[in-house]
Amino acid sequence: MSTNIEELNPGLKDLGTYEYGWADSDAAGSSAKRGLNEDVVRDISERKSEPAWMLEQRVKALKLFDKKPMPTWGSDLTDIDFQNIKYFVRSTEKQATTWDELPDDIKNTYDRLGIPEAEKQRLIAGVAAQYESEVVYHQIREDLEEKGVLFLDTDTALREHEDLFREYFGSVIPSGDNKFAALNTSVWSGGSFVYVPPGVHVDIPLQAYFRINTENMGQFERTLIIADEGSSVHYVEGCTAPIYQTDSLHSAVVEIIVKKNARVRYTTIQNWSNNVYNLVTKRATCAEGATMEWIDGNIGSKVTMKYPAVFLLGEHSKGETLSVAFAGEGQHQDAGSKMVHAAPNTSSTIVSKSVARGGGRTSYRGLVQVLEGAKNSRSSVVCDALLVDQISRSDTYPYNDIREDDVQMAHEATVSKVSEDQLFYLMSRGMSETEAMAMIVRGFVEPIARELPMEYALELNRLIELQMEGAVG
Amino acid sequence: MTLLTDKPRDHVDPQSTVGAAPEESRAARLTSFEVSDFPVPNGREEEWRFTPVDRLGGVFADEGDDDREGDYAADYDVSGVMDVIAQTALAPGQAPRGTVLVPGDRGAVVASKHTTEALHLKLEAEKEYAEPLRVNVHGNGAGRLSSAHYVVEAGHHSKALLILDHTGSADHRGNLEVIVGDGAELTVVSLQRWDDDAVHLGQHDAQVGRDATYKHIAVSLGGSIVRVNANVNYQGPGGDATLLGVYFADAGQHLEHRSFVDHNEPHTNSLVTYKGALQGDGAHTVWVGDVLIRKEAEGIDTYELNRNLVLTDGARADSVPNLEIETGEIAGAGHASSTGRFDDEQLFYLMSRGIDETNARRLVVRGFFADIIAKIGVPEVVDTLMAAIEEELAADMGASA
Numbered sequence: 051m052s053t054n055i056e057e058l059n060p061g062l063k064d065l066g067t068y069e070y071g072w073a074d075s076d077a078a079g080s081s082a083k084r085g086l087n088e089d090v091v092r093d094i095s096e097r098k099s100e101p102a103w104m105l106e107q108r109v110k111a112l113k114l115f116d117k118k119p120m121p122t123w124g125s126d127l128t129d130i131d132f133q134n135i136k137y138f139v140r141s142t143e144k145q146a147t148t149w150d151e152l153p154d155d156i157k158n159t160y161d162r163l164g165i166p167e168a169e170k171q172r173l174i175a176g177v178a179a180q181y182e183s184e185v186v187y188h189q190i191r192e193d194l195e196e197k198g199v200l201f202l203d204t205d206t207a208l209r210e211h212e213d214l215f216r217e218y219f220g221s222v223i224p225s226g227d228n229k230f231a232a233l234n235t236s237v238w239s240g241g242s243f244v245y246v247p248p249g250v251h252v253d254i255p256l257q258a259y260f261r262i263n264t265e266n267m268g269q270f271e272r273t274l275i276i277a278d279e280g281s282s283v284h285y286v287e288g289c290t291a292p293i294y295q296t297d298s299l300h301s302a303v304v305e306i307i308v309k310k311n312a313r314v315r316y317t318t319i320q321n322w323s324n325n326v327y328n329l330v331t332k333r334a335t336c337a338e339g340a341t342m343e344w345i346d347g348n349i350g351s352k353v354t355m356k357y358p359a360v361f362l363l364g365e366h367s368k369g370e371t372l373s374v375a376f377a378g379e380g381q382h383q384d385a386g387s388k389m390v391h392a393a394p395n396t397s398s399t400i401v402s403k404s405v406a407r408g409g410g411r412t413s414y415r416g417l418v419q420v421l422e423g424a425k426n427s428r429s430s431v432v433c434d435a436l437l438v439d440q441i442s443r444s445d446t447y448p449y450n451d452i453r454e455d456d457v458q459m460a461h462e463a464t465v466s467k468v469s470e471d472q473l474f475y476l477m478s479r480g481m482s483e484t485e486a487m488a489m490i491v492r493g494f495v496e497p498i499a500r501e502l503p504m505e506y507a508l509e510l511n512r513l514i515e516l517q518m519e520g521a522v523g
Numbered sequence: 524m525t526l527l528t529d530k531p532r533d534h535v536d537p538q539s540t541v542g543a544a545p546e547e548s549r550a551a552r553l554t555s556f557e558v559s560d561f562p563v564p565n566g567r568e569e570e571w572r573f574t575p576v577d578r579l580g581g582v583f584a585d586e587g588d589d590d591r592e593g594d595y596a597a598d599y600d601v602s603g604v605m606d607v608i609a610q611t612a613l614a615p616g617q618a619p620r621g622t623v624l625v626p627g628d629r630g631a632v633v634a635s636k637h638t639t640e641a642l643h644l645k646l647e648a649e650k651e652y653a654e655p656l657r658v659n660v661h662g663n664g665a666g667r668l669s670s671a672h673y674v675v676e677a678g679h680h681s682k683a684l685l686i687l688d689h690t691g692s693a694d695h696r697g698n699l700e701v702i703v704g705d706g707a708e709l710t711v712v713s714l715q716r717w718d719d720d721a722v723h724l725g726q727h728d729a730q731v732g733r734d735a736t737y738k739h740i741a742v743s744l745g746g747s748i749v750r751v752n753a754n755v756n757y758q759g760p761g762g763d764a765t766l767l768g769v770y771f772a773d774a775g776q777h778l779e780h781r782s783f784v785d786h787n788e789p790h791t792n793s794l795v796t797y798k799g800a801l802q803g804d805g806a807h808t809v810w811v812g813d814v815l816i817r818k819e820a821e822g823i824d825t826y827e828l829n830r831n832l833v834l835t836d837g838a839r840a841d842s843v844p845n846l847e848i849e850t851g852e853i854a855g856a857g858h859a860s861s862t863g864r865f866d867d868e869q870l871f872y873l874m875s876r877g878i879d880e881t882n883a884r885r886l887v888v889r890g891f892f893a894d895i896i897a898k899i900g901v902p903e904v905v906d907t908l909m910a911a912i913e914e915e916l917a918a919d920m921g922a923s924a
Contacts, residue, residue, distance in 0.1 A: 123569075406851075437851030440821070446846040452862045455801075455833035460861040461844070467851045 068323055068350075070163070073292035074155040079182065079264025082136040088112060091236050094138045098205055098239070101212065111225035111235035118229035124384045124415065125353040130327055135268040135299055137237045139182035145203070146187045156181050163290065165259050174286070176201040178258040180271055183239040194252060199283075200245035201256055204272050207243030214245065218274055222305035222333050222361075231331045234270045234303040241271030241302065246281040246312075255284040255317070255503055262291035262298050262326065273304040277312035277340075284315040286503060290350070293323045297352065300326055306334035308342050310364065315343040319506055321350035321513065324380060328354040338364030338393075345501055348375040348383045349513050357415060359388035362396035362424075369398040374498045376514070377410030377442070386416035386447075391424040391457075402433040403495050406442035413445040418452075418459060425456045433463040436494050438487070488515050548847050549813045550785055554625035556615075558585050558636055561629040570628055573809040573841050575777055578748060581666060582694040582722050583629050587637045589667035596669035597693050600659040603652075604644060612640035613674055619643075620674050623730045624700035627752070630724030634670045634696035641672035641700075644685070648678030648704065655684040655903070662693025665720040671697040675711070679704035679732070684901065685711045690745075692718040701729035703737045705759065710738040712904050716911075717746035719776075725751040731791070733759030740899055741797075743770040743778045744911045750779040757788035766795045767898055768810075769908060771915050772838070774803025783813040786820040795827040798895045800888060802915070804837035811843045816856065818849040827858035832891050834865065885916050 083090065091112050095105040120127055146152045149166045160166060160179055169177050169189065176190035178201070185203030194201070200211065208215050225235035242258045262269050277283055291298060300322060308314050314334065322328055328351040334342040344358035360369030371387035389398035404412035414433045435444040446463045468490055476486035491514050492499070499507045546552060553560060563583045564571040589596045613620040620641050626632035644656060662669060675685060681704065689695070703709050715723060723746050731737045739753045755764040770778045784793040799808045812827045831840035844858035865887060873883035892912065896905055 435848075437848065437853070440818070440850045440852045442851055443847075443849045445848065446844070446858070448844065448860070450842045450860060450862065452831075452833075452841070453839050455836050455838055455864050457833070458861075458863045460859070460863075461842070462857070462859040463844070463846060464855075464857040465846065465848050465853065466855065467853055 068293055070290035070321065071293035071323055073294070074159055074263050076264055078141045079136065079139050079267065082139045082264065084136055084266065085133045086135070086137055086237070090137050094237060094239060097138070097140070100208065103216070104208065107220070107225065108236045111232045114226045115229060115232035115236055118226070118232055120229060121355075124355045124413070125382045127327065127329075127353070129297065130299060134296070135266055136264060137268050137270070138239060139264050139267060140184060141182045141263070142186050145185060145206070147189055149187065152186060156186055159261060159263070160187070160259070163259065163261070168257070174257040175252055175254045176256040178203055178242050180240045180258065180260045182262065182264060182267060183269065185240050197250050198247040199250060199252060200243065202243045204241040204243045204274060205239065207274070215243070215274070218276055218305065218307055220305075222307060222335050223303050223331055228331060230301045230329045231303055234272060234301050234331070237268070238270045238272035238303065241273040242275070242285070243273070244275040244283060244285060246277045246283045248278040249280045251281060252283040255286045258285070258287040260287060260289040262300065262322075265294040266296055266298060268299040268301065271302045273302065275306040275314060275316070277308050277314045279310045280312060282313040284317070286317045286506065289320050289322055291323045291326050294325055296325065298326045300328045300330070302330045304330070304332040306342065308334055308336045308340040310337045311339040313341040315345065316358075317345040317502060317506065319347040319349065319509060320354065323350060324352050326351045328356065330356045332356065332358040333361065334359070334369075335361045335363050336367035336369060339366045340364060341368045342370070344371040344373070344387065345498070346371065346373045346385065347510060348373075348385050352380065353382050353384070355384045357386045357388050357417075359390065360398065361390045361392060362398065363392050365393045366395050367393065368396065371400045372498045372501055373400070373402040374495050375402075375404040375412050377404070377406045377412045379408040379410060381410045382413070383411070384413040384415055386414050388417040389419070389429060391420040391427040391429065394423065394425040395427065396424060397428040399429070400431045401497065403498055404434075404444060405436045405438065405491055405494065406444050407438035409441045411443040411445070413447065414463070415447045417449045418461070420452045420454050420457050420459065422453045424454050427454065428458045429460070431461040434494070435463070435465040436491065437465065437467045548849070549783060549815045549845065550817070552627065554627045556621070556626060556632065556635060558632050561626070561632050564629055574750060574779060575748065579722060581668060582696055582724055583633065584668060585633055585636070586668060588669050594663060596663060596667040597671070597691070597695065598661045598663065599642070599671070600661070601642065601657065603654045603656045611643045613643045614639060619676060619702060620672070620700065623702055624698055624726065624728040626698070627726060627754075630696045630750070631698055631726035634698045634724070634726070635672060637670040638672035638698070641674050643674045644676070646675070646677045646681045646683050649680045650678070651681070652683040655686050657686050657688065659688045659690070660695070660697070662689070662691035662695060662717070662721055665692040665718070667693050669693045669695050671695070672700070673698070674700045675709070676702045677704050677707040677709045680706040682708040683710075685709070686714065686904070687712065688714045688716065689723060690716050692721040695721065695723045697723070697725045699725065699727040701727070701737070703729060703731045703735040705732040706734045707732065708736045710740070710901065712740045712742065712901060713751060714904070714907065715741070715743040715746055715749045715751070717749070719745065719747060721746040723749045723751070726754070727751065728754045729764070731755060731757050731762035731764050734761035736763045738765045738767070740901070740904065741768040741780055742904065742908055743768070743780070746776070746778070748777045750781070752781040752783070754783040754785070755793065756785040757791045760788050760790040762788065762791040764791075764793045765898070766793070767895060768797035768799070769892065769895055770797070770799040770808055771912060772799065772801045772806040772808045773915065775805045777807045779809040781811040784815070784825065786814070786816045786823045786825065789820050790822040791820065792823070793825045796895055796898065797828070798830045798892060799840070800832045800834055800891065801838035801840055802834035806838040809841045811845070812858065813845045814847070814856070814858070816848045816850060816853060821850055821852035822854050823856065824854040825856050829860040830891070831862040832864070832888065833862060834888075885913075888912065888916060
């Protein structure tokens with residue numbers, strides 16, 4: 051029997067390194083300006099020919115950004131040099147609707163990431179591909195368009211549906227929410243805008259793919275999803291970037307409005323290269339009977355601070371977060387979730403799984419808040435962490451704030467190491483230690499992997515193998 | 524078989540850079556004997572964010588005790604210590620005072636500064652103390668500042684029980700410094716049975732020796748605001764620490780318990796269990812349990828548990844368990860926290876068996892506390908506690924009837 055994982059998976063021997071680390075030629079990026087001031091913000095707005103109210107918002111947000119302190123909790127962010135970052139890089143003049151219209155470099159990149167292939171096979175209902183600051187490719191299935199589903203890049207949405215846009219922009223995450231939300235509001239560009247009309251069900255996922263190519267790039271996409279009454283939609287995003295010597299910044303804001311009895315599922319598999327600071331604010335509001343699900347995979351990046359939130363504003367609404375994080379060498383995944391119960395009979399569930407290896411650090415940081423009046427709310431939080439070696443680190447910081455008596459709230463966390471018994475058992479069945487380890491880790495995250503769309507579950511499994519390469523030997 | 528193969532190569536810890544970086548771990552939090560290092564809290568500090576500091580006022584004052592001619596702010600009655608080999612007073616800085624406890628907040632630093640003579644109890648090695656050692660603290664008036672510092676040194680392989688009982692009323696700040704010698708077995712009970720207008724801030728720090736066993740039991744029933752922080756670290760492998768707490772908060776009462784277990788030595792165990800009930804408008808309880816497992820501390824087994832039972836409207840329970848683990852070589856680590864109300868099904872079940880509602884509710888509450896009461900294992904404390912719970916419940920039933 052073969053005991054070598056490489057013999058079983060011929061492709062695996064190439065996987066020792068980050069697979070998406072190539073960089074394209076970079077004419078647009080190298081000429082882009084660095085640094086942040088009001089002129090930069092005005093310039094972005096002008097190049098997008100935005101209405102005056104948007105520019106005003108941006109300038110106001112910049113002032114808030116200057117005023118807000120850096121967070122003194124979570125990860126160490128002292129190395130971020132805001133003046134060395136490129137805030138706006140336009141990679142192509144025209145948004146494409148077929149892949150062939152794109153410059154070769156960009157098209158090749160997405161080919162290598164496998165996006166057009168997935169679209170061809172109709173695994174997804176629509177695609178948006180963002181390269182640097184703007185969405186370069188956009189397509190949605192015709193039948194959905196006929197039903198009135200909007201799936202646009204956020205810049206186009208502002209141009210073509212200004213009223214709808216203005217009603218919801220910043221309504222879930224005000225620009226002063228935190229320092230990075232303020233930064234995003236002042237320099238945002240790109241992102242997706244989704245509107246699902248009442249009663250329409252988008253049965254296969256809409257997909258967005260974010261790629262940073264330029265060194266010291268700051269990507270600040272802004273995503274706005276509105277699911278009208280009784281509708282449902284599943285939105286999936288993936289992210290990669292090349293490996294550079296110096297750091298890039300990704301600071302998105304995602305706002306989701308889930309109306310009465312609607313349902314939104316938002317899946318992220320974040321696989322930024324290990325020189326990207328990933329500081330993202332994601333939040334959803336749920337009206338009566340609505341359901342919001344976050345499925346959050348954090349595999350790449352140098353530092354991630356991300357706590358998808360659900361504000362349960364309507365009775366019988368429901369929030370759910372499934373979160374999985376891997377931290378390898380030099381990585382800190384500070385992830386978690388936030389559930390705010392503001393109405394009676396609401397329920398929330400958080401399941402978090404994390405694996406740390408090679409000196410990496412995973413932190414679960416969460417908040418469950420039950421406000422006065424949120425009678426008969428229920429919340430359950432379960433965090434499991436797996437440590438693969440002695441030099442890695444795992445922390446758990448849950449906060450529970452309960453202001454109502456009629457509530458059931460439970461939090462539970464366990465941290466364990468890979469059991470030698472399990473390893474021994476698998477190895478006695480002829481597996482190599484690497485294989486056995488990868489299998490144990492896959493089993494550990496399985497409850498989350500099975501919630502992912504098929505191709506993402508496969509991707510996750512492959513990433514686990516990749517992450518576990520060199521973990522033993 | 525070893526699991527460690529990839530050494531930390533040239534990995535630069537992102538936490539090692541200076542600036543506005545977050546503290547690397549719970550152990551990095553400031554401790555100091557300088558009062559100026561701890562300004563009077565305004566409630567926005569992480570350490571004080573749950574505490575109603577505006578109601579604390581006087582207790583933070585950098586002033587000595589409010590003792591008057593023949594009328595001390597608090598009376599101390601020490602008994603059961605005939606066999607103690609030393610019962611002396613230690614000035615600030617006089618070892619072993621200050622070797623284990625370094626103040627970690629404003630309350631502890633003013634307590635330390637203004638206790639000129641700390642009670643020093645030194646327990647003889649290899650001796651089993653049959654009778655509990657007692658320190659009864661009785662406050663003589665609301666709002667009167669009193670400070671205390673006790674140093675308990677349990678000789679190696681000694682076995683003893685210390686009961687610290689607080690009654691009356693005062694603005695009290697008390698530090699307890701415990702050194703548990705190798706192989707010793709020491710239980711410390713801190714009873715907070717204050718009158719309704721008392722304020723009490725306490726820092727109880729212990730260092731647990733090699734193969735020693737330490738149990739700290741906090742029972743908080745009375746007082747307007749009570750905040751007791753129980754902290755533990757270890758002096759050698761094999762140490763075992765159990766931190767237990769029981770609290771029952773009434774209307775307007777703030778009962779806060781914080782603990783920090785620093786697993787700085789390998790093969791040490793800890794078990795933290797706090798359980799509380801809340802009834803009445805504005806009853807507020809806080810539990811913050813921090814556990815740190817350091818890199819060098821392999822083979823640790825730790826579990827933290829907090830359960831809160833909310834009996835009426837308008838009460839609030841905050842529960843924050845924090846776990847920091849810097850090594851993968853652990854035996855087991857976990858924590859759990861839950862807050863819930865009366866389980867109607869349990870009540871229904873009992874009532875369907877012919878038990879009237881008052882008694883059914885009483886049974887549910889007693890059942891809720893049963894396991895922690897079994898863990899306490901000090902009959903005298905258990906009796907006091909059960910009587911107090913019965914009394915609280917009777918008051919509740921009377922009000923609702």
